[in-house]
Amino acid sequence: VERVEILDSLNVVFHxxxxxGGFLYSLASPFSLMISTRTVSESGNKNDTIYYGTGPFIKDNFSGPVYSIKKNKQYQGIKSELDRVYFVRLLDNENREYSLTKGEVDILSNISGHQIDRLKWLGKIDYYVQRPFDIFFLGFNNKNKEMKNIFLRKAIASAIDLKKLVFNVNRGNAVVAMGPLPEIYYNYEGSIQLEYNLNESKKYLLNSGLGKSVNLNIIIPKMALTRETLLETIKTQLSKIGISLNVIYSYNWDEHDKLVKDPKSHLFIDGARSEIIGDPEPFLYSLFSSNSVFNTMNYNSPDVDSLLLMLKKEGDANQRFILCNQIMKHIENDVPALFLYHVxxxxxxxKEKIKKMVVNPYGLIQYHKVQLN
Known part of the structure; x- marks a missing residue:
């Protein structure tokens, strides 16, 4: 943004x-920068920890352990039927289900599909399933000496049966990835990834020149409990072609980031989601630009960098789609990671208390649009 021109009390022009091409998508994102005059004037540089609110709700109690927001009576949009919304963190699955069935809470957010299977038979519970807008992937450290070998990357990518992996690990909570982008961003005509094929995988490994038996390091965050099951599945499938994994655990996210970027690391499991839905450019830039701090794969392609810059500036929707396809083709050929699934x-x-619940494409419940019975 070069400058902002104020036309009147309701209109501004961004120069x-x-x-x-994606600027308006950025402004429309609920994760975009929203400025509260009161927050800026009263909190100064501490506005990341002090909240007032300019939307349908304003701050009520943020001291915990139960947090709350209250209806903003001055809000000019849709007025909420709810005077207050209370938030409580329930760490135990059994406690979550019990709290809902006993009426202690009214909504459970971001729970697993098998919990839905148990709850929906009670008669009083309804549910909603959000379209995925994230990606989990087995990342390759493309700065590592061994992982620079395209044949090794292809051997790993074609040795893992994604359908079996997603079924065994996620149990209905995810869909198999056909590439880096969830379907909410990109309509795949077919997978851009190498298909599971053990015979081809063994040939790739042979062509790598690394021998029939290869040992690689994989970085796993101990904080993410679900990664253990995923890890065991990957280890089992890679062992079939002669690749063994040396597991290195991280115990906090700062340590994890350092280990992933270490030149000695080969593999890691990571995930990403875009804060701007409707346009794939920010998602692709975040993951694949050599200038992006979120490019944990250390992927570096001058062609992709050039295309991403063109995509950023292009305003025509058809041309943007063509550029996106070209970027995806490069990613398909380079195999910087194996894209696993979308959650x-x-x-x-x-449903005895709530008639309608609305969730936006970002997975955020729109409490001001909740309708009560």
């Missing part, structure tokens, strides 16, 4: 340094 978020609510 940009260059054309930006589906599940929500359960008490």
């Amino acid at each position: 940009l340094n260059h054309s930006s 589906k978020s599940h929500y359960a609510y008490n």
Whole structure:
């Protein structure tokens, strides 16, 4: 943004340094920068920890352990039927289900599909399944000496049966990835990844020149409990072609980031989601630009960098789609990672009390649009 021109009390004009095809998508994102005059004037540089709210709700109690927001009576949009919304963190699955069935809570957010299977037979519970907008992947450290070998990357990518992996690990909570982008961003005509084929995988490993038996390091965050099951599945499938894994655990996210970027690391499991839905450019830039701090794969392609810059500036929707296809083709050929699955978020609510629950494409419950019976 070069400058902002104020036309009147309700209209502004953004003057940009260059054309930006995704700029309006960025402004429309609920994760975009929203400025509260009161927050800025009263909190100064501490506005990341002090909240007032300019939307349908404003801050009520943020001291915990039960947090609450209250209806903003001055809000000019849709007025909420709810005077207050209370938030409590329930760490135990059994406690979550019990709290909903006993009426202690009215909504469970981001729960697993098998919990929905148990709850929906009670009669009083309804549910909602969110379209995925994230990606989990087996990342390759493309700066590592061994992982620079395209044949090794292809051997790993074609040795893992994604359908079996997703079924065994996720149990209905995810969909198999056909590439890096969830379907909410990109309509795949077919997978851009190598298909599971053990015979081809063994040939790739042989062509790598690394021998019939290869040992690689994989970085696993001990904080993410679900990664253990995923890890065991990957280890089992890679062992069939002669690849063994040396597991290195991280115990906090700062340590994890350092280990992933270490030149000695080969593999890691990571995930990403875009804060701007509707346009794939920010998602692709975040993961694959050599200038992005979120490019944990250390992927570096001058062609992709150039295409991403063109995509950022291109305003024509058809041309943007063509550029996106070209970027995806490069990613298909380079195999910087194996894209595993997209997670589906599940929500359960008490239908005896709630007539309608609305969740936006970002997985955020729109409490001001909740309708009560």
